[in-house]
Amino acid sequence: MPPPSDPPPGHAGGVLRIDLDAIAANYRNLQARLAGATCGAVVKADAYGLGAAKVAKALAEAGCRDFFVALIDEGVEIRAALPEADIYAFCGATAETAAALAEYRLIPALNDLGQIEAYSAYARTRSREAGGGDGSGRLAALIHIDTGMTRLGLEARDVATLADNPRRLAGIEVKYVMSHLASADEPANPLNARQLAAFNNARAQLGNIAPASLANSSGIFLGADFHFDLARPGAALYGVAPQPGVPNPMTQVVRLQGKILQVRDVDSPMTVGYGATHRVRTKGRIATVGVGYADGYFRALGDRGHAYIGETRVPVVGRVSMDLITLDVSKVPPDQAVPGGFVDLISDRHPVDALAEEAGTVGYEILTALGRRYHRIYSHGAG
Numbered sequence: 001m002p003p004p005s006d007p008p009p010g011h012a013g014g015v016l017r018i019d020l021d022a023i024a025a026n027y028r029n030l031q032a033r034l035a036g037a038t039c040g041a042v043v044k045a046d047a048y049g050l051g052a053a054k055v056a057k058a059l060a061e062a063g064c065r066d067f068f069v070a071l072i073d074e075g076v077e078i079r080a081a082l083p084e085a086d087i088y089a090f091c092g093a094t095a096e097t098a099a100a101l102a103e104y105r106l107i108p109a110l111n112d113l114g115q116i117e118a119y120s121a122y123a124r125t126r127s128r129e130a131g132g133g134d135g136s137g138r139l140a141a142l143i144h145i146d147t148g149m150t151r152l153g154l155e156a157r158d159v160a161t162l163a164d165n166p167r168r169l170a171g172i173e174v175k176y177v178m179s180h181l182a183s184a185d186e187p188a189n190p191l192n193a194r195q196l197a198a199f200n201n202a203r204a205q206l207g208n209i210a211p212a213s214l215a216n217s218s219g220i221f222l223g224a225d226f227h228f229d230l231a232r233p234g235a236a237l238y239g240v241a242p243q244p245g246v247p248n249p250m251t252q253v254v255r256l257q258g259k260i261l262q263v264r265d266v267d268s269p270m271t272v273g274y275g276a277t278h279r280v281r282t283k284g285r286i287a288t289v290g291v292g293y294a295d296g297y298f299r300a301l302g303d304r305g306h307a308y309i310g311e312t313r314v315p316v317v318g319r320v321s322m323d324l325i326t327l328d329v330s331k332v333p334p335d336q337a338v339p340g341g342f343v344d345l346i347s348d349r350h351p352v353d354a355l356a357e358e359a360g361t362v363g364y365e366i367l368t369a370l371g372r373r374y375h376r377i378y379s380h381g382a383g
């Protein structure tokens with residue numbers, strides 16, 4: 001295998017390197033911050049675009065046993081990779097989806113009283129048909145309480161209704177009571193303490209029926225009060241900074257290199273790209289790279305984004321096209337910007353959060369948009 005500095009040319013316009021060892025290191029880093037709690041891993045959306053099965057296996061090798069997905073199909077993919085893991089699905093359960101959830105031993109987050117009713121009914125029918133007595137046939141689930149997202153989860157009056165009649169949970173084994181933080185990346189935001197209080201309150205109302213799960217990546221950094229029994233980090237595992245404004249304690253996971261297709265010496269005033277948004281005033285050198293918005297290199301990065309060639313920072317000039325970007329490489333030594341060579345679009349020097357900032361978005365969106373046309377290289381166990 002060629003060394004990391006020398007990607008195989010291939011036919012792709014870009015090379016995407018995903019460092020599974022870095023993901024494992026980030027997992028251990030987060031687990032070490034959790035005093036009494038277990039660290040799970042969120043691998044929804046194809047592990048934030050990085051490849052769910054490969055990422056989940058690497059995390060399992062690092063000691064992770066609890067995996068969270070959004071959709072049933074995502075859970076089915078993880079189940080195939082990890083027959084023994086506990087796999088939780090945020091999507092909930094309905095009368096239509098209950099059988100699939102049970103078949104793949106997925107643990108749904110039950111998000112409202114209707115979902116609790118549907119899953120309880122399915123669990124009781126199933127256990128009756130299997131001839132099981134009480135208890136053994138129960139189906140595992142999470143109870144999701146909304147404490148301030150106003151998105152999914154039981155609201156306060158639903159918690160009261162459930163507390164008044166715990167029989168609604170017949171046939172269900174509550175593995176964890178969970179909630180989700182809205183502003184965990186802003187430690188000073190009073191909403192964090194309000195959600196924590198609401199969560200503790202709801203758990204007490206339900207008689208502390210099960211262990212609890214609250215923290216996402218950023219929530220882990222809010223302190224031990226937020227850790228409970230099981231943490232659910234996603235982004236930080238993949239190198240996204242959990243606390244904006246302070247040095248990122250996570251290891252970078254992704255390196256994205258774009259291939260230089262052509263280098264153009266401009267020696268008279270000229271415009272670059274669609275809409276002629278960039279003008280070369282006197283002279284300069286423009287490199288055209290085979291990555292565009294169809295690869296998830298957002299159009300918002302036109303005349304805004306930056307890349308690196310070696311040590312030199314090179315700006316994106318002109319608009320981002322579907323398959324191409326143009327970079328001003330005038331400051332790069334000529335032998336370093338040549339067709340067939342590579343530019344670093346995401347790297348330790350210009351991490352995913354920096355590119356996100358230039359695009360006016362968050363690292364989450366950069367990762368989950370990473371295209372399918374890249375030549376993907378996974379490094380694992382190679383150090």
Ligand SMILES: *Cc1c(COP(=O)(O)O)cnc(C)c1O
Binds near residue numbers: 217232233234235236
């Ligand atoms: C996506 C998600 C997470 C993970 O959040 P990160 O900010 O990526 O750590 C945790 N819990 C729920 C309910 C989620 O939807």
